[in-house]
Amino acid sequence: MRKAGLGLIAGLGAASGILSNPLFERVSASAWASSPKQPGRRWGMVIDTRRCPEGCTTCLDACRRSHNVPTFSDPRRQVEWIHKEDGRALLGTACATKQAIPALCNHCAEPSCVRACPTDSIFRRKDGIVAIDYHRCIGCRSCMLACPYGEVSFNWSDPRPAIKEPTPEYPTREQGVVEKCSFCSDRLKKGLEPSCSSQCPEGAMTFGDLNDPKSAVSRLLGSNETMRRKPELGTEPSVFYII
Amino acid sequence: MMHKNTLIGLVIVAMLAAAAYLATGAETRDASPAADSGTADSTVCIYPKEYMQTHHMQVLADWKEHAAHEGPDAFMKTPDGRRFQKDLATCLGCHDNNRFFCFSCHNYANVKPNCWNCHISPQDLP
Numbered sequence: 064m065r066k067a068g069l070g071l072i073a074g075l076g077a078a079s080g081i082l083s084n085p086l087f088e089r090v091s092a093s094a095w096a097s098s099p100k101q102p103g104r105r106w107g108m109v110i111d112t113r114r115c116p117e118g119c120t121t122c123l124d125a126c127r128r129s130h131n132v133p134t135f136s137d138p139r140r141q142v143e144w145i146h147k148e149d150g151r152a153l154l155g156t157a158c159a160t161k162q163a164i165p166a167l168c169n170h171c172a173e174p175s176c177v178r179a180c181p182t183d184s185i186f187r188r189k190d191g192i193v194a195i196d197y198h199r200c201i202g203c204r205s206c207m208l209a210c211p212y213g214e215v216s217f218n219w220s221d222p223r224p225a226i227k228e229p230t231p232e233y234p235t236r237e238q239g240v241v242e243k244c245s246f247c248s249d250r251l252k253k254g255l256e257p258s259c260s261s262q263c264p265e266g267a268m269t270f271g272d273l274n275d276p277k278s279a280v281s282r283l284l285g286s287n288e289t290m291r292r293k294p295e296l297g298t299e300p301s302v303f304y305i306i
Numbered sequence: 307m308m309h310k311n312t313l314i315g316l317v318i319v320a321m322l323a324a325a326a327y328l329a330t331g332a333e334t335r336d337a338s339p340a341a342d343s344g345t346a347d348s349t350v351c352i353y354p355k356e357y358m359q360t361h362h363m364q365v366l367a368d369w370k371e372h373a374a375h376e377g378p379d380a381f382m383k384t385p386d387g388r389r390f391q392k393d394l395a396t397c398l399g400c401h402d403n404n405r406f407f408c409f410s411c412h413n414y415a416n417v418k419p420n421c422w423n424c425h426i427s428p429q430d431l432p
């Protein structure tokens with residue numbers, strides 16, 4: 064399951080010898096670039112949880128505002144593109160922090176949601192973004208079952224009345240379709256960074272091209288030990304955490 | 307009678323022309339600078355008016371697929387060399403100067419496309 068270029072064994076998991084997969088990994092940019100999982104660009108994100116203060120919701124609010132994400136009060140109907148969750152729940156017991164840290168779609172290189180979708184509504188773009196074509200979605204929710212991270216939300220009712228601060232810049236969704244983080248593909252198209260990373264007051268989120276050895280994300284990955292969510296599943300997330 | 311034939315002829319010519327654009331690979335791969343989308347020449351529509359009147363649904367369906375799947379690389383090049391980002395916003399960039407542009411015909415023909423269930427219609431804006 065370990066892929067070339069990834070995973071110099073380090074950290075607790077390996078030291079204790081309990082787990083065969085490295086929980087912490089050190090990505091060497093040159094090794095990564097010499098065996099890319101795909102040619103060209105692969106958008107990814109590195110979240111430095113040490114910089115992310117407890118109680119801050121700037122990124123969550125920015126995301127909600129920029130994509131007309133509805134706010135439903137019933138927790139079973141919540142729609143979220145990004146949320147904050149206890150670090151241990153997210154990254155496992157090797158994660159030292161119990162602080163709430165941001166979690167979003169990992170834009171996996173081997174996305175199980177894509178395999179599950181019967182209509183090809185979720186697909187992986189050639190720049191690594193796992194996108195949803197909302198026009199095609201039939202609302203079967205197979206992707207929600209398949210995603211091991213619970214990052215897909217379903218619109219049980221019309222989301223429009225539940226949008227707190229609507230923006231005309233982005234469409235809404237309708238009842239009966241799923242939605243999730245798009246890595247702000249709409250903003251990337253305009254040459255802007257994702258809303259969350261661009262508005263984080265602490266600079267905790269770094270966005271960039273994982274396949275470019277000179278990008279900020281590659282430099283961070285090369286100089287820090289990072290964790291990904293459930294690496295043992297082989298979904299190859301593109302979102303990395305520095306603990 | 308004569309009149310009707312000319313009309314049919316025109317439509318056929320327009321359709322052939324459109325087929326020719328599609329066959330020559332309307333979307334270019336050489337990708338991206340997002341700035342291009344902003345500078346599209348908006349004096350004439352992407353296809354002749356007559357063709358758009360009868361076939362805008364097919365054009366929009368094609369744009370929708372490409373825009374959703376290729377994102378920034380979804381471009382269309384017209385034979386006279388203009389480049390357009392395939393995006394509903396490109397259409398609305400010109401056509402929202404008339405808030406009733408889509409609606410007057412659709413109301414008259416009693417068709418109810420579901421575009422505006424999600425996309426923000428010019429009528430929803432102040």
Ligand code: SF4
Binds near residue numbers: 171193211
């Ligand atoms: S995190 Fe879930 S929704 Fe996102 S690409 Fe991976 S499997 Fe799909």
Ligand code: SF4
Binds near residue numbers: 182184199200201205
């Ligand atoms: S809910 Fe939509 S996107 Fe998800 S698997 Fe079903 S059709 Fe595909």
